[in-house]
Amino acid sequence: MxxxxxxxxxxxxxxxxxxxxxxxxxxxxxxxxxxxxxxxxxxxxxxxxxxxxxxxxxxxxxxxxxxxxxxxxxxxxxxxxxxxxxxxxxxxxxxxxxxxxxxxxxxxxxxxxxxxxxxxxxxxxxxxxRGERLPRHPSRTDAPYGTHGAPSAGSPAADHDASSVHLSGAEERALRYYAQGLSTAEVGRRMEVGYETAKTYLRRVRDKYAKAGRPASRKAELIRRAAEDGYLE
The missing domain is CATH 3.40.50.2300 (Response regulator)
Structure with a gap:
């Protein structure tokens, strides 16, 4: 064998x-x-x-x-x-x-x-x-892999791509720190802002993803979005 x-x-x-x-x-x-x-x-x-x-x-x-x-x-x-x-x-x-x-x-x-x-x-x-080798350049037009199954035509998940969520510089920094495992308070300390300000940045990030049809209310979901959009690398 x-x-x-x-x-x-x-x-x-x-x-x-x-x-x-x-x-x-x-x-x-x-x-x-x-x-x-x-x-x-x-x-x-x-x-x-x-x-x-x-x-x-x-x-x-x-x-x-x-x-x-x-x-x-x-x-x-x-x-x-x-x-x-x-x-x-x-x-x-x-x-x-x-x-x-x-x-x-x-x-x-x-x-x-x-x-x-x-x-x-x-x-x-x-x-x-099964033993296949994938094409060297797979399609990059599919919806993010955080979405279970194929989204229906016309749904927010079907229409969006990573560029549909535009984060400010502060929001992006807060997301990166949070996705690394830091608490909201630790995010604030890293950014040299108060706890409530850090909380506001993260809330805005969640809201923007939600509006794009990409739920991020739970921590695991938010980290998933960060992974999809390259913020974990």
Missing amino acids: ASNERPDPGAPYRLAILDDHGLIVDSLARWFADLAPEFDVVLKVTTWMDLIRAPEFPVDLVLMDLQLGDTVSIEARIRACRAAGAKVLVVTALDDDESRERCLAAGASGFIPKTLRADVLVDSARRVA
């Missing part, structure tokens, strides 16, 4: 999710649970060492963020996974040609932006798990 052949072809695909933002990992795991019963999320990790040291590794597929807070290159991570028999799908907010070519040359089966909506991202993982 080949090293990358699955012992039981009828069993669920064993999936690992690696992203240095825990809330993003949890959100992705929920989307796979909701949309793809043929996947079994066996690893949810935020560091490279947590992935390769886990007893469950190797898996069938690793959904891997491009940029992690360590010194291990993306090429080394991809090659190590491939050597262990795991396919790799890189999901990133840094969607540029140089990074894409580096990942694909190292053996990744796909390189997709975080602006894909949930069902498109899951379908991409499904195709990679």
Whole structure:
């Protein structure tokens, strides 16, 4: 049997999710649970060492963020996974040609932006798990992957893109700090403003996303929006 052949072809695909933002990992795991019963999320990790040291590794597929807070290159991570028999799908907010070519040359089966909506991202993982290689330049016109399923025509989610939410400089800074895990009070201290002012900035951010048809009332939702629009990188 080949090293990358699955012992039981009828069993669920064993999936690992690696992203240095825990809330993003949890959100992705929920989307796979909701949309793809043929996947079994066996690893949810935020560091490279947590992935390769886990007893469950190797898996069938690793959904891997491009940029992690360590010194291990993306090429080394991809090659190590491939050597262990795991396919790799890189999901990133840094969607540029140089990074894409580096990942694909190292053996990744796909390189997709975080602006894909949930069902498109899951379908991409499904195709990679089956052994396909994704197109080098997937469509970038899909709604963000935080939206479950395809939005209906004419709905706010169907019509918006990342540029439809325009944040002021102060609002963007507040969102970045908050998405890093800081409390509202800590955001205020970083920005050298009062608690109420920081709270107002974050409320305005939530309101703007809500008006664009992208709910962000809960902390996990707001961090999801930050990830979709590149504020976590």
